[in-house]
Amino acid sequence: MMVIADHPITAKAHTNIALVKYWGKLDNQLIIPQNDSLSLTLDEFYTQTTVQFLPELSADEVIFDNERLSESASKRVRTFLDHVRQLAGINFHARVITKNFVPTAAGLASSASGFAALAGAASRAAGLNLNRRDLSRLARRGSGSATRSIFGGFAAWQQGQDDATSYAYPIDEQPTWDIAVVALVLNAKQKKISSRVGMRLAVETSPFYSAWIKASQADFETVKTAIQNEDFELLGHTSEQNAMRMHALTLSSDPNFTYFNADSIQAMNMVKELRLQGISCYFTMDAGPNVKIICQGADAERIRCYFQSSFGQDQVLVTRSGTGISISN
Ligand code: 2P0
Helix, strand or coil, rough: CCCCCCCEEEEEEEEEEEEEEECCCCEEECCCEECCCCEEEEEEEEEEEEEEEEEECCCCCCECEECCCCCCCCCCHHHHHHHHHHCCCCCCCCEEEEEEEECCCCCCCCCCHHHHHHHHHHHHHHHCCCHHHHHHHHHHHHCCHHHHCCCCCEEECCCCCCCCCEEEEEEEEECCEEEEEEEEECCCCCCCCCHHHHHHHHHHHCCCCCHHHHHHHHHHHHHHHHCCCCCCHHHHHHHEEEHHHHHHHHHHCCCCCCCHHHHHHHHHHHHHHHHHCCCCCEEEECCCEEEEEEEEHHHHHHHHHHHHHHHCCEEEEEEEECCCCEEEC
């Protein structure tokens, strides 16, 4: 029998960086993607969330980085809690306390770690004892990229065709080869277009969308092979190509837009310059101007110093492969 936890439950989930990107939904409600995606979970950036369902609450309370969120700001969290309540057959409201652990106010915190941690804490607090596959399905309902943050190391999100079949699975949770990511914090001043809106525009208006699906499925297979063979060059090259193919969708949407800013372009050129100098490294970018550089651990310090001289000390963060979700009892 399901029993609501009589004490707060805390979950910790790390964010992830997609090497083969998710960009577009088949089903906006259930968050079923148009393609398989593949990521590396990162150890430095994570969210810690505590949830308790309490009979005395008359509404959900959401406290984010020590501030109580308004009704509108907490809408996505409350909708997610409604889904958890429905699964568990309960109707108590919840107190949710969540904190993002990111080295600086960097714009690197993501809905991936946020909804993965919320799925873990809320489901256990509601008395649901989900296995990791079902946790990833639940996290998916909050945010697509959260599906992959249930697992550590390299994880894939299989597209599936419905709620039951769209989930993440581990590829290599503890890679024995030393992969590092150097993250450049290049904050946007202009208001950004959310991933949700951006990918919808791509599906509906980019004439390149079907080519993207075809290319990303091939990239997915290639990156999987590269992980199996510990082939860093193949992994890096394919990930960089895949990122630019995704960004070509923003440029070819109507209205067109881009997540690049001037610093992003400078950073991408600097990565190419490093390659010319014989350092094997590759860039990727998501729905914002920050550039993430995929490299081997042995080169991370040198790459960090190179970028710090242009972008400043606090703007360059080094991280490695992180672990999957952990949930208190
Ligand atoms: C990814 N991104 O695979 C891609 C690459 C950003 C660029 O998943 O609408 O916040 O909540 O499912 O997961 C970011 O989009 O979007 C994302 P929703 P999400 O990591």
